[in-house]
Amino acid sequence: MFTYEESAKLLERAKKSLAGGVSSEFRKYNHPHAIFYSHAEGSRIYDVDGNEYLDFTLSQGPMIVGHNHPHVVKMVEEYARNGQLYAGQHILEIELAEKLQQLIPSAELMRFCLDGSEAVQTAFRIARAKTGKQKFLHFEGHYHGWLDNVAWGLSTPSVEALGSRVDPNVFPWTAGLPEHVEDNFIILPWNDLALLGKTIKEKHGEIAAIITEPIMGNNGCIMPKDGYLQGMRNLCNEFNIALIFDEVITGFRTSLGGAQSYFNIIPDLAIFAKAIASGYPISAIVGKREWMNLVAEGKVIHAGTMNSSNSTVAAAIGTIEVLESGNVYERIFKLGLQLMEGLRAIGKKYNSNLLVQGLGPMLHTGFTDLKEVNDFRDVLLYDKVKLNKFIAGMHDNGIRIIGRGLWYISAAHTEEDIHTALETASKVFKQL
Numbered sequence: 001m002f003t004y005e006e007s008a009k010l011l012e013r014a015k016k017s018l019a020g021g022v023s024s025e026f027r028k029y030n031h032p033h034a035i036f037y038s039h040a041e042g043s044r045i046y047d048v049d050g051n052e053y054l055d056f057t058l059s060q061g062p063m064i065v066g067h068n069h070p071h072v073v074k075m076v077e078e079y080a081r082n083g084q085l086y087a088g089q090h091i092l093e094i095e096l097a098e099k100l101q102q103l104i105p106s107a108e109l110m111r112f113c114l115d116g117s118e119a120v121q122t123a124f125r126i127a128r129a130k131t132g133k134q135k136f137l138h139f140e141g142h143y144h145g146w147l148d149n150v151a152w153g154l155s156t157p158s159v160e161a162l163g164s165r166v167d168p169n170v171f172p173w174t175a176g177l178p179e180h181v182e183d184n185f186i187i188l189p190w191n192d193l194a195l196l197g198k199t200i201k202e203k204h205g206e207i208a209a210i211i212t213e214p215i216m217g218n219n220g221c222i223m224p225k226d227g228y229l230q231g232m233r234n235l236c237n238e239f240n241i242a243l244i245f246d247e248v249i250t251g252f253r254t255s256l257g258g259a260q261s262y263f264n265i266i267p268d269l270a271i272f273a274k275a276i277a278s279g280y281p282i283s284a285i286v287g288k289r290e291w292m293n294l295v296a297e298g299k300v301i302h303a304g305t306m307n308s309s310n311s312t313v314a315a316a317i318g319t320i321e322v323l324e325s326g327n328v329y330e331r332i333f334k335l336g337l338q339l340m341e342g343l344r345a346i347g348k349k350y351n352s353n354l355l356v357q358g359l360g361p362m363l364h365t366g367f368t369d370l371k372e373v374n375d376f377r378d379v380l381l382y383d384k385v386k387l388n389k390f391i392a393g394m395h396d397n398g399i400r401i402i403g404r405g406l407w408y409i410s411a412a413h414t415e416e417d418i419h420t421a422l423e424t425a426s427k428v429f430k431q432l
């Protein structure tokens with residue numbers, strides 16, 4: 001049985017200098033509390049108590065080639081020797097942009113930023129400037145970063161409190177938001193094309209953009225219904241609205257060209273972060289030339305002292321080189337699907353209401369009597385107490401999964417890792 005005494009001690013010490021003992025709110029909610037790690041390698045991560053975990057958290061997504069990948073580390077070491085940051089351009093930056101142009105269908109022009117949250121805001125600014133309209137439409141339960149105008153629709157006192165699907169009640173996720181920020185957006189339940197079409201037809205005169213995660217990965221792991229993304233694309237074309245795909249999770253995870261390649265639906269603007277650079281702080285706002293030209297011409301300002309530093313660009317090139325070599329996607333899909341099937345079989349064996357959803361490289365486990373989970377309102381019906389027990393049981397036996405039930409597969413995972421995870425899941429199910 002794992003114990004966490006050293007982490008507990010460090011957490012008490014950390015709380016005296018770091019607010020809440022952590023540097024990101026989500027890190028508080030590990031099992032049984034925030035954990036301190038000592039090192040990570042491949043598919044494994046180790047904590048200060050000497051516990052070894054088979055890691056399906058992958059640092060919330062970025063470590064798609066596994067922890068500490070030697071090629072990425074070598075690229076960073078080599079390129080950082082030239083210096084760190086120039087307040088000017090460097091050649092590798094063009095190489096990365098050219099590579100993304102080849103890989104991502106909508107990436108005709110791009111800018112690099114530090115993280116997903118700020119790239120999302122850049123996309124909104126471009127959309128407002130080009131369409132001359134103010135609002136963006138987003139969806140219940142979709143996470144687009146932690147900044148003011150997107151810190152809504154992520155929490156609710158209850159599913160009933162969300163009210164009608166046509167005109168949902170929206171709740172702030174945090175204190176300290178500016179007044180009237182909710183005038184900037186419209187929120188709807190996801191995966192409902194009729195509802196989206198009706199709303200757009202009524203309100204298109206004020207809507208500059210629709211932003212969506214192409215696969216809903218922040219609450220459950222929910223695939224878009226057939227025709228939903230295409231329908232969204234058509235509505236945006238018809239009503240002069242920017243279609244923004246937030247590919248912070250799906251980028252480099254569903255395919256080298258992101259979910260837009262996987263589904264063959266091309267947005268006007270898209271955001272890539274997380275898996276682009278194995279844990280180095282770089283993101284990209286990419287888009288079609290007609291939208292990104294506003295940035296090129298300096299009409300829409302985008303800036304940042306730390307953007308495209310040498311090591312972050314080198315890490316992105318290194319990561320993409322690993323992803324392009326061998327048969328990474330074939331492998332992570334195969335392993336993910338094996339894991340999904342194995343988990344479903346265990347759920348059946350133990351007569352559990354386990355529901356496994358996803359597409360392989362990302363998948364979700366939850367407990368519900370629903371046969372299918374299609375939006376945030378369904379997600380709210382998951383049995384959280386049971387999920388927490390499952391996550392805790394897995395963690396205490398060396399399997400680390402994201403607390404909301406999400407699993408990520410990396411190029412470093414092996415069939416043996418999947419078997420280990422399934423054996424552990426069997427053991428945990430016996431005690432649930």
Ligand SMILES: Cc1ncc(COP(=O)(O)O)c(C=O)c1O
Binds near residue numbers: 117143144145273
């Ligand atoms: C879909 C999505 N968009 C945006 C963000 C924000 O990205 P970052 O944490 O890099 O600011 C996240 C982070 O988890 C995300 O999952």
